[in-house]
Amino acid sequence: MSRFLRKHAWVSGLAALLVVLLIVTKLIQPSFGASGLESIARAALPFAFATAGMAVVVIVGGIDLSVASMMAVCAVTAAVLMERMAGIPALMIVLSLGLAMGLINGALIVLTRVPDIVVTLAMLFVWEGAALLILESPGGATADWLEHAIRGSFVFDGLPKALLVIALGIAIIWLPIRRTKLGLSIYATGSDERAAFRSGVAVGRTKIAAYAVCGLFCAMGGLSLAALTGIGEPVPGPYLMASVAAVVLGGVVLGGGKGGLLGPIIAVFILRIIRTILTLLAVDPNVTTIIEGTIMVAVVMLGTAASLRGARR
Amino acid sequence: MKTLLSGVAAFAVAASLTPAAFAGGHKSYTIGVSNTVQGNGWREQMICAMRAQALVEGDVNNIIVAHRNTDSAGQLEDINNLIEAGVDAIVLNPSNPDALNSALEQAMAQDIVVVAVDAGVTAEGAYILSNNQEEYAYLGAKWLFEQLGGKGDVVYMRGIAGVSADTDRDNGFKRALEEFPDIKVVHEVFTGWQQDQGKQQMFDFLATGIPFDGVWTSGIDNVIVDVFTESGAPLVPIVGADNAGFVQYLTEVDGLKGAAVTNPGSVGGAGIALAVDILNGEAPDSKTVLVDPVLWENTTDDGVATISAAQNPNLDPEWPVSVTVPGWTDYTMEQIIACEGPGEG
Numbered sequence: 001m002s003r004f005l006r007k008h009a010w011v012s013g014l015a016a017l018l019v020v021l022l023i024v025t026k027l028i029q030p031s032f033g034a035s036g037l038e039s040i041a042r043a044a045l046p047f048a049f050a051t052a053g054m055a056v057v058v059i060v061g062g063i064d065l066s067v068a069s070m071m072a073v074c075a076v077t078a079a080v081l082m083e084r085m086a087g088i089p090a091l092m093i094v095l096s097l098g099l100a101m102g103l104i105n106g107a108l109i110v111l112t113r114v115p116d117i118v119v120t121l122a123m124l125f126v127w128e129g130a131a132l133l134i135l136e137s138p139g140g141a142t143a144d145w146l147e148h149a150i151r152g153s154f155v156f157d158g159l160p161k162a163l164l165v166i167a168l169g170i171a172i173i174w175l176p177i178r179r180t181k182l183g184l185s186i187y188a189t190g191s192d193e194r195a196a197f198r199s200g201v202a203v204g205r206t207k208i209a210a211y212a213v214c215g216l217f218c219a220m221g222g223l224s225l226a227a228l229t230g231i232g233e234p235v236p237g238p239y240l241m242a243s244v245a246a247v248v249l250g251g252v253v254l255g256g257g258k259g260g261l262l263g264p265i266i267a268v269f270i271l272r273i274i275r276t277i278l279t280l281l282a283v284d285p286n287v288t289t290i291i292e293g294t295i296m297v298a299v300v301m302l303g304t305a306a307s308l309r310g311a312r313r
Numbered sequence: 314m315k316t317l318l319s320g321v322a323a324f325a326v327a328a329s330l331t332p333a334a335f336a337g338g339h340k341s342y343t344i345g346v347s348n349t350v351q352g353n354g355w356r357e358q359m360i361c362a363m364r365a366q367a368l369v370e371g372d373v374n375n376i377i378v379a380h381r382n383t384d385s386a387g388q389l390e391d392i393n394n395l396i397e398a399g400v401d402a403i404v405l406n407p408s409n410p411d412a413l414n415s416a417l418e419q420a421m422a423q424d425i426v427v428v429a430v431d432a433g434v435t436a437e438g439a440y441i442l443s444n445n446q447e448e449y450a451y452l453g454a455k456w457l458f459e460q461l462g463g464k465g466d467v468v469y470m471r472g473i474a475g476v477s478a479d480t481d482r483d484n485g486f487k488r489a490l491e492e493f494p495d496i497k498v499v500h501e502v503f504t505g506w507q508q509d510q511g512k513q514q515m516f517d518f519l520a521t522g523i524p525f526d527g528v529w530t531s532g533i534d535n536v537i538v539d540v541f542t543e544s545g546a547p548l549v550p551i552v553g554a555d556n557a558g559f560v561q562y563l564t565e566v567d568g569l570k571g572a573a574v575t576n577p578g579s580v581g582g583a584g585i586a587l588a589v590d591i592l593n594g595e596a597p598d599s600k601t602v603l604v605d606p607v608l609w610e611n612t613t614d615d616g617v618a619t620i621s622a623a624q625n626p627n628l629d630p631e632w633p634v635s636v637t638v639p640g641w642t643d644y645t646m647e648q649i650i651a652c653e654g655p656g657e658g
Contacts, residue, residue, distance in 0.1 A: 039393035229412035237384035
């Protein structure tokens with residue numbers, strides 16, 4: 001048990017922080033219960049998928065500034081398609097679209113050798129324009145079952161369906177990858193690209209695959225936006241900065257090679273619940289963002305200090 | 314039977330703890346506010362009007378403001394958080410008429426009063442309060458046509474094609490036009506509500522040399538006055554909105570005859586007043602409430618006095634000059650400038 005805790009110190013710390021925050025919420029608002037958990041889980045949905053995508057490319061040693069734009073493309077595509085055809089094929093098309101956009105991002109970075117930050121910044125605008133071409137103003141419709149899939153609780157109160165969707169969506173894609181050669185290659189490339197290349201890792205292909213996985217997660221994020229609102233919105237939401245923040249807070253090293261997906265996902269929930277607490281306390285909205293930022297820096301600083309002390313011992 | 318009895322007892326205890334049990338005494342409502350555009354003068358005035366009105370409403374003891382730049386999913390999150398905070402009413406400026414229904418329906422299922430200001434929502438049972446855009450255009454157009462003696466050619470500068478406010482305003486303009494058969498529209502353009510675009514369009518039209526007697530604008534107004542003063546063309550009567558820049562011109566530019574029609578962001582304060590009315594059992598007959606604009610012109614002494622009274626150096630230059638909605642809001646100009654609500658500051 002203690003070995004497990006030491007190995008996963010950051011994630012355990014985050015989980016403990018989340019529990020503390022949940023207790024604080026309950027103390028502030030005694031009526032906070034299943035419905036509160038459910039609305040936090042629903043709010044976390046798009047952030048969780050954006051963060052998962054971002055985490056994968058950060059682990060491979062890159063960054064993707066176009067996540068929010070890709071989500072917008074997928075959300076409007078889902079809303080337009082589901083107005084005209086059955087839900088399941090539309091869902092499949094949207095997931096493939098996300099995968100394709102990620103592949104394009106990755107291929108451009110690897111083939112042109114232009115830095116990832118430049119390529120994905122450019123693609124941010126390209127995908128944003130594409131979303132507006134697909135749907136000029138908010139509209140479309142989504143399948144009823146998609147909206148129901150994220151609303152309410154599963155089996156018993158207190159287990160929100162949205163939480164289950166996050167867990168399943170990420171586990172189905174990430175766990176098999178992590179356990180295979182591709183997963184090892186992603187971590188190896190992120191740690192030291194040259195060493196990985198010399199050890200026989202197909203660095204280019206690994207990077208492209210990581211960006212494709214990111215695109216796939218963004219498609220899930222876009223689908224969850226459509227499911228939440230029942231429409232598609234072409235203008236990207238605030239998911240880029242939020243996903244970078246959750247990735248950093250979640251213990252993924254920005255240089256690549258270190259960290260997992262569980263930490264960032266817990267971080268997403270921490271950031272959402274902080275907003276809930278600040279709303280419950282009726283904190284001035286102009287101060288809210290300052291507090292959110294300060295808490296983030298403080299947690300990362302404390303975490304780094306703690307792990308440094310642990311390493312010295 | 315025993316569970317039924319204990320259920321009834323629990324209900325009675327719960328009922329005695331709710332504010333309704335103190336009917337007749339001092340009520341204490343908490344009102345939640347949700348808005349998704351931060352840093353825009355009109356919206357900031359709306360938020361301050363909400364706080365000021367909540368402060369002067371005796372029945373409101375707390376206001377929770379969720380005010381940030383976000384998308385519909387973010388507004389859903391904010392509304393759900395307000396529900397968790399146990400508010401009695403939610404007053405929101407919706408980011409989209411259809412996207413928020415899940416949260417709004419949940420709120421109404423918990424007997425939370427929902428009032429949408431500025432734009433509508435499709436959730437059944439929600440109240441909608443907005444400026445009457447048709448009346449806005451009708452008032453200004455009628456004043457302009459009367460200035461011209463019921464006869465002449467006018468330039469018609471609209472907003473954005475397809476936006477509901479523009480469509481409503483067009484209906485009002487056409488209604489005024491029908492009452493004055495000798496008035497002709499010689500030029501109709503969409504300014505896109507962009508200052509530079511509207512200015513260029515006016516320059517272009519002046520260059521054609523086609524004579525005209527008056528200009529109606531959908532709020533791109535002070536730059537039109539600039540076109541006349543910069544090019545030296547003789548001024549014609551101009552109708553605009555109550556933007557600070559234009560209202561200032563009405564008092565300062567020599568020879569300018571004009572009128573400003575109010576489109577107050579303080580409609581947010583009216584939304585708070587409406588929510589409190591509904592909570593106190595004084596719901597209006599219709600779910601949709603329109604606030605009528607007023608017209609300020611500088612051709613009569615009364616009009617000039619109204620305009621100078623409305624100007625206040627402490628007022629944010631980005632705000633619309635009309636800070637109150639007659640018949641709805643009760644706060645003073647100092648209170649809206651202070652921008653503090655109950656339980657805040």
